[in-house]
Amino acid sequence: MLQQFNAIETHLNQVILGKPQQIKLALCCLLAKGHLLLEDLPGMGKTTLAHALANSLSLSYRRVQFTSDLLPGDLLGMTIYDTRSHQFSFKPGPVFSHLLLADEINRASPKTQSALLEAMEEQQVSIDGETHALPKPFFVIATQNPLDQSGTSALPESQLDRFLMRVSLGFPSRAAEFELLDSDRGQSRLELLSDTLSIEQLMHLQQQVPNVTAAEPLLHYILDLVGHSRQHPDMLPLSPRAAKALLQAAKSWALLHQRNYVTAEDVQAVFPSVAEHRLAPKSHAADARWSALLLKETPCQL
Amino acid sequence: MLNLHFQRHAALLQLALLLLLWPALSLWSFLLLLGFISFAALQSFDKVPKLSLKTANIVAALTATLFVLSIRQFGAMHFLMHILLLSALLRLLALRHHGEAQQLVWVHYFIIGCSFLFHQSMTLAFVILSTVAANLHLHYLLFSPEPVPWKRLSRTTPYLLWIIPVWLGLFLLFPRLSPLWQLPSSQQAISGLANDIEPGSIEQLVQSDATAFRVSFDNGVPPPQSQRYWRAKVFEQFDGRRWSVERDFSKRSLRQSDPATSAVESISYQIIAEASYQQSLFSLATPTQVDSSIESLPAGLVQAKRPVTQRISYRLSSQLRGVMSTDQRESELNQVIGEHNPQSYRFAQQLSQRYPEPHHFAEAVLDHFRQQAFYYTLNPPRLGAQSVDDFLFNTRSGFCGHYASATALLLRQAGIPARVVGGYQGGLWYPEQNYLLVRQRDAHAWVEYLVEEQWHQLDPTAAIAPERVLSGLDESLSDADRLSLSSPWLASVPLLNQVRLQLLHLDYYWSVWVLGFNQQRQTALWQSLYNAWRDYGRTGLYVVAGLLALLCMAGLWYLYRLKTKTGSYQLMLRFIPALRYKPEGMPVSQALARLAQSNPALASELNSTNQLYQQWVFASDQQARTELFHRLKTKHKTWKRLQLPDGFQP
CATH class of the missing domain: 3.40.50.300 (P-loop containing nucleotide triphosphate hydrolases)
Known part of the structure; x- marks a missing residue:
């Protein structure tokens, strides 16, 4: 299928x-x-x-x-x-x-x-x-x-x-x-x-x-990303719904790549599309500046 | 074909070898061999052609003939050194094949080993060590066209540290064999006191600041300066000007120490004497116990079994009392006055009438020096053939030798057996380093006279210049004299002088701990090891075994932690250091992919590692973790060499 x-x-x-x-x-x-x-x-x-x-x-x-x-x-x-x-x-x-x-x-x-x-x-x-x-x-x-x-x-x-x-x-x-x-x-x-x-x-x-595996450290990474946005003065904080959406999108992305587990790269791949309009509603999709900044600044130890 | 690097390097190394063996060479042979080396150097720049084997053989034959002709001048040992050097030098000039070069390198090692025959000081030990390193490099050049790159050298040098335990073990445990052959006495000029003294000879000796010997005392405290008379020689024959050691001195019978007086407290000490190229050694007062490595002489003296060509160390115990007379002949010998110095004879007769008792007479002579206008100086006026007359009644100024000579003669002329003793007086005590440094500068001459089988020490210098005996030569001299004393140029700068002193101390430790480690000490080490084993062995074994077991357990635990508990990120960093430099937000898997791009040779390796990593971390696959750990561990050297891709910042 x-x-x-x-x-x-x-x-x-x-x-x-x-x-x-x-x-x-x-x-x-x-x-x-x-x-x-x-x-x-x-x-x-x-x-x-x-x-x-x-x-x-x-x-x-x-x-x-x-x-x-x-x-x-x-x-x-x-x-x-x-x-x-x-x-x-x-x-x-x-x-x-x-x-x-x-x-x-x-x-x-x-x-x-x-x-x-x-x-x-x-x-x-x-x-x-x-x-x-x-x-x-x-x-x-x-x-x-x-x-x-x-x-x-x-x-x-x-x-x-x-x-x-x-x-x-x-x-x-x-x-x-x-x-x-x-x-x-x-x-x-x-x-x-x-x-x-x-x-x-x-x-x-x-x-x-939903059956795609998301390991514990990965969930923590998502929480890191979301948490980081909440401390940043220049962007809107990401809501728990956003975090859920991010996980959902990442799982779906993993499935598209025929994997039954989500990797940090999956999260990073979907992050700009999922998060940018939530971080800065006035921004343009073509210029996903804030999400790129978040990805860059959040340490990824996975 | 051998490369030019090898040639150049070899020529340089041979120059160093030539300089190291300098003590074995005479000037002309040195220059000759130097000529060969310069020829080799020219060859290495392609200025002159290689010698054919035939030419090399002819040159070798000619030079060897020259050496053989002068074998008498060299001595057999040094002749051997010449031949060794000649063979190495000429081999380089006619070097063609790889095998020959290999031989040459091994001959170099041998020559380097031989240089220890001539040098034992610490500084030169380092020089010799560096020539070993240079030869090692030469060895390397045999197999590589280029010199070792510095980068690699600095990376591989730490592996040399592994040698140190082996080296220490060999040093401590390898049996000390006594030498298989005897080193022939060399042509080197002797240093220290000669076998005869005449006016002026001690003055020359004290010009030198060189170390004569060092002493450490078993109880850690030296006797007071005024008792530190280090006897080296007794001079019993006098010809009116020169005192010399009696020809048959060493053939006299030895006298055993008198048991009645052995109640006198004795002190034990160890002396490290510098090479003097003479046999005579130094001792305090009456030696009672003597090392097996040295010999006792009559008159309470000691000597080495062979001329001292290298620094040697020996132990002694002495009783601080006068030497006993050995036989009747000795006292007769020391009463000979000869037919010279008539004026002093008359003076002695007059004085002995007033003071018939020998001790009083001796005191009266010293009083004479004290009360009359006698001067103590480093630059006395020259004396004629009747030196004592000249000194006593004419010049009246002199150095210790003059006073000793005059006193001994006066004593003899009064019928008291007397002789001049040569040696060293005083020395510098370094309390922190715990040793006494005696330099040539401390050379001294004094008098002994015989009363009732016992020799009494009498130092006329103590009467005329008490500071000499109490605080050393420098204190006792006038300013002008002190300036005329040559001092080491380093000593004039306080800081450098400090450095010089520290080097001196270091040299002392070197000789105590390295050169002084002889068969006896080795046996003692074995003995103490055995004792320790007997006393604490079993407990020690348990402790060591326990510690080892603990260590093993700690190691296993660490491995276990690393294998099962360590976080994925820490584990990866531990094995793949390049990951430290990834951008902060970059996932490890992506970083690994980037590394695979920048290291195409390892790409498949990295990608499969990446696969396992993701399996483990994101799919919680423990099987993958085990496999990953195994892979990381087996290839741990590979991971250290990864090229960093762009964007990774070290």
């Missing part, structure tokens, strides 16, 4: 050229049942990544373009009176899918944002007193534009915290971009993705993540 997962990774690398690390992080995030925040300028391939992920994992996929006038109902769905049957019936919104691409999440009003974030956290939606469970697995890829633009409302810290990882795709290398221009078959390639993993298989893999 893991082999298939790795094959998907290989295929994704053929669609998104020159970004193996980010693809791996995205898959890691998915495996760890976390949500992913992609921070990039428009046109960097965020949508392509989300779409490719959904396709290769046989997940249902919906995309919502967030605007300032988007209402929570547009996202979650609403109860409509059916004049024919004289009954109220629930029309599920785009959130009822396995993979939701929330494009430009910072353009929406805080109200809409928090509706989505609540759904992400609770894995269910409550409308008019009725609770509707979201499909499993439920995975949100939100994107946001890093430049402060008028009419946007940045996600508050508490809500950023809901995203397991924040990743920036970044500009491709010249060679990768040349390849992109030369072939110009990006869209068609997306359809070539055939190696799919069933939802059951994906969930089975997700269930394996």
